[in-house]
Amino acid sequence: MDGNGRWATQRGRPRLFGHHAGAKRVREVIESCPDVGVEYLTIFAFSTENWKRTQVEVAGLMSLFRRYITKEARALHKFGARVRFIGDRVRLDAKLIKMMDDLEEMTAGNTRVHLTVALNYGGRDEVARATKRLALDVSKGLLDPDDVDEETLPKYLDTYVLPDPDLVIRTSGEARISNFLLWQSAYAEYEFIDTLWPDFSRAEFADLCAQYGGRERRFGAVKV
Ligand code: FPP
Numbered sequence: 001m002d003g004n005g006r007w008a009t010q011r012g013r014p015r016l017f018g019h020h021a022g023a024k025r026v027r028e029v030i031e032s033c034p035d036v037g038v039e040y041l042t043i044f045a046f047s048t049e050n051w052k053r054t055q056v057e058v059a060g061l062m063s064l065f066r067r068y069i070t071k072e073a074r075a076l077h078k079f080g081a082r083v084r085f086i087g088d089r090v091r092l093d094a095k096l097i098k099m100m101d102d103l104e105e106m107t108a109g110n111t112r113v114h115l116t117v118a119l120n121y122g123g124r125d126e127v128a129r130a131t132k133r134l135a136l137d138v139s140k141g142l143l144d145p146d147d148v149d150e151e152t153l154p155k156y157l158d159t160y161v162l163p164d165p166d167l168v169i170r171t172s173g174e175a176r177i178s179n180f181l182l183w184q185s186a187y188a189e190y191e192f193i194d195t196l197w198p199d200f201s202r203a204e205f206a207d208l209c210a211q212y213g214g215r216e217r218r219f220g221a222v223k224v
Helices: 004-010 015-036 055-079 094-106 123-139 202-213
Strands: 040-047 081-086 113-121 167-170 189-192
Touching: 004 015, 015 040, 015 055, 015 113, 015 202, 040 055, 055 081, 055 094, 055 113, 081 094, 113 123, 167 202, 189 202
Parallel strands: 040 113, 081 113, 167 189
Antiparallel strands: none
16 A cells, blocks of 8 residues: 555645545455455555654554554444454554454454455565474474475465465555565566555556456466
8 A cells, every 4th residue: 555655745744644545545445345356355554664664653553553443343344354464463552452353353254355454564574473483383393394395384474364365456656565475476466556545446446456357377387
């Protein structure tokens, strides 16, 4: 969801104004998922690198996340969204963690849209944390090093219950992955679009999903 800061600056407003505008777009995208055939949606809300921003922006974003959960929890549940969070919770404040846990628990039985929010998430950090847990299992004798392969490692990732992404959309004209779902996106299709996140519309989302539907994916193989 990139481009909130620039969107606000273009309007002579503080960056947090852009994040608030960006939060409003999230609801629309979630609600259009069933119409465009998306069952799993993952949004990148805060990266492990985002702590480097000013204290004002970081605190403002954390407060926005708490407000977002308070305001949207019931609507998300009513809509049938199952909400999960990925990322390292250790650095987040206890109140926010409790709200995340409660939202996950409340929506645990929903299946209409699987919404995953990446919060204090970094792909490298995730792989490092997964490796640590895997090494611990090896040291306890629960896992044989000979059994560590492409099937085993993802079981230790935050996304272990989720399918790999088919399509990754990055807004705001930056053609970078920025540490998002590094392992999981090995075969994802990418769309880098110029639209700043607060301007991202249902129509654009639908167009990108339709274009994706027309692509041929070979996963390294040759079409026969
Ligand atoms: C990146 O834009 C955006 C973020 C770091 C925050 C995204 C958060 C929201 C949209 C709030 C909604 C959150 C939830 C959980 C629904 P940027 O600040 O890097 O923009 P810039 O590149 O223009 O500076």
